[in-house]
Amino acid sequence: MSRRIVEMETYDIRFPTSRELDGSDAMNPDPDYSAAYVVLKTDDGHEGHGFAFTIGRGNDVQTAAIGALRPYVLGRDADDLGALYKEMVGDSQLRWLGPEKGVMHMAISAVVNALWDLKAKRHGKPLWLLLGEMSPEEIVDLVDFRYLSDALTPEDALRILRKAEPTRRERIESLRKDGYPAYTTSPGWLGYDDEKLRRLCKEALDQGFKQIKLKVGADLEDDLRRFATAREVCGPDFPIAIDANQRWDVASAIEWVTALKPYNPHWVEEPTSPDDVLGHAAIAEAISPVPVATGEHVQNRIVFKQLLQAGAISYLQLDSARVGGVNENIAILLLAAKFGVPVCPHAGGVGLCELVQHLAMFDFVAVSGSMEGRVIEYVDHLHEHFADPVVIEQGCYVAPSLPGFSAQMRPASIAAHLYPDGSVWSGS
Numbered sequence: 001m002s003r004r005i006v007e008m009e010t011y012d013i014r015f016p017t018s019r020e021l022d023g024s025d026a027m028n029p030d031p032d033y034s035a036a037y038v039v040l041k042t043d044d045g046h047e048g049h050g051f052a053f054t055i056g057r058g059n060d061v062q063t064a065a066i067g068a069l070r071p072y073v074l075g076r077d078a079d080d081l082g083a084l085y086k087e088m089v090g091d092s093q094l095r096w097l098g099p100e101k102g103v104m105h106m107a108i109s110a111v112v113n114a115l116w117d118l119k120a121k122r123h124g125k126p127l128w129l130l131l132g133e134m135s136p137e138e139i140v141d142l143v144d145f146r147y148l149s150d151a152l153t154p155e156d157a158l159r160i161l162r163k164a165e166p167t168r169r170e171r172i173e174s175l176r177k178d179g180y181p182a183y184t185t186s187p188g189w190l191g192y193d194d195e196k197l198r199r200l201c202k203e204a205l206d207q208g209f210k211q212i213k214l215k216v217g218a219d220l221e222d223d224l225r226r227f228a229t230a231r232e233v234c235g236p237d238f239p240i241a242i243d244a245n246q247r248w249d250v251a252s253a254i255e256w257v258t259a260l261k262p263y264n265p266h267w268v269e270e271p272t273s274p275d276d277v278l279g280h281a282a283i284a285e286a287i288s289p290v291p292v293a294t295g296e297h298v299q300n301r302i303v304f305k306q307l308l309q310a311g312a313i314s315y316l317q318l319d320s321a322r323v324g325g326v327n328e329n330i331a332i333l334l335l336a337a338k339f340g341v342p343v344c345p346h347a348g349g350v351g352l353c354e355l356v357q358h359l360a361m362f363d364f365v366a367v368s369g370s371m372e373g374r375v376i377e378y379v380d381h382l383h384e385h386f387a388d389p390v391v392i393e394q395g396c397y398v399a400p401s402l403p404g405f406s407a408q409m410r411p412a413s414i415a416a417h418l419y420p421d422g423s424v425w426s427g428s
C-alpha cells in the first residue's frame with residue numbers, strides 16, 4: 001500500500017486575541033495568537049496537520065520557513081519518522097539558520113508534528129496511545145542522542161523505558177478513566193482587573209482545577225495586590241504559581257520573588273532569559289525553597305540538558321511546538337526522567353493544549369510512569385477551532401480517543417482567520 005506524501009499546503013492563520021487582552025503578560029502585552037499551519041497529504045488519501053505557534057507579526061516568516069522544508073517531505077514515505085527528522089535537522093544549508101533553534105527549528109517541529117498526526121491517524125489511534133504502545137527500542141530509535149550522551153545515553157533511555165514497560169497497561173486504563181490533572185492560567189493575565197481576577201479564581205476552584213497561575217513582573221505593587229487577592233480567594237494551601245515571562249535580570253528576579261514569597265508561590269516560571277542556564281541556577285539557589293520552572297522558550301534538548309545538569313529547574317515545562325517536534329520532546333522527557341524532574345508542560349496559545357496533552361500522557365504511560373507533582377497547563381481559549389478539541393472534566397484533561405495528534409483545525413476556522421484576507425481580518 002502506497003503512503004507517499006504528495007502535497008504540502010501552508011497557511012498563515014491569525015486570531016485577533018489582542019482585542020480582548022487574552023494572553024497578556026509582562027513581555028507580550030498584545031498577542032494575536034497565530035499558527036503557521038501545515039497540511040501534508042498522502043497518495044492514499046490521508047492528511048496530517050501541524051503548526052508552529054506564534055503571537056502575530058512574523059507568522060508569515062514562520063510559514064515561509066515551513067515551506068522551505070517542502071523538498072524533504074514531498075515523495076517521502078509517511079512512516080519514515082526517525083530518519084526524516086534527523087535529515088531535516090541536519091540540512092547542511094538550512095542548519096546555518098539555527099542550528100536547532102528559532103524559526104527554522106519551529107518549522108521542523110510543525111512538519112514533524114504533522115507527520116505524527118498523519119501516522120497516528122493511519123494507525124487509528126490517538127498519538128499518546130500510539131507512542132505508549134511502541135517498544136522501548138522503537139522509541140529510542142526516534143531520538144537524536146547527539147550532544148546528549150554526557151547526560152543521557154541510549155542505554156539509559158532503554159533502562160528508563162523498560163522499567164515503565166510492565167505496568168503500562170494499568171496507566172493507560174487509569175488515563176482513560178480519570179484523565180490527567182490540569183492547572184489554569186486563565187485567571188491570571190496581566191490585562192485583567194482585580195474583579196475579573198477574583199471571579200476567575202473562584203471559577204477555577206469551582207471547576208476542580210488543581211492549581212492556578214498568575215502573570216507577574218510588570219509592577220511589584222500590582223503583583224503584591226493581585227497575589228493577595230488570589231490567595232484570599234483560593235485559600236492558604238492551594239498551589240498558585242507565578243510567571244514572569246522572562247521579564248527580569250538575575251538580581252531583580254531574586255528581589256521580586258523574595259517580595260512575593262510570603263504568598264507562597266508554587267513555582268516561579270521564566271524568571272529570566274530562557275538561554276541563561278547559570279542565571280536560572282543562581283536564582284534557584286537564592287530564592288529556595290521557591291522552585292524555578294522554565295521551558296516554553298527553551299530552544300532545544302541541549303539547553304534542557306544544561307538546565308538539568310546545573311540543578312537550575314525543579315519543573316520542566318516543555319512545549320509541543322518549539323523544539324523539533326515529537327522526536328525531540330521524547331528526548332526531553334527521557335532527560336527529565338533521568339534527572340527525576342517532573343514535566344509540567346506549557347500550553348495555551350492556539351492548539352498547544354491539544355498537542356501537549358498527548359506528550360504528558362505518553363510520559364505517564366511509558367517514560368516517568370508518574371503523575372506526582374505533575375500538571376498540564378490549560379487555557380480556555382480558541383479550542384472551538386479544532387476538530388478534536390481538548391475536553392476538561394473535574395480539572396483534568398480527558399484522554400483523547402480519536403485517531404491523531406488533535407492538531408487539525410476546522411476548515412471554516414482556517415478560512416476565516418487566514419491573514420490578511422480571511423473574513424476576520426478583512427471584515428468582508
Ligand SMILES: [Mg+2]
Pocket residue numbers: 243245269270296346
Ligand atoms: Mg509561561
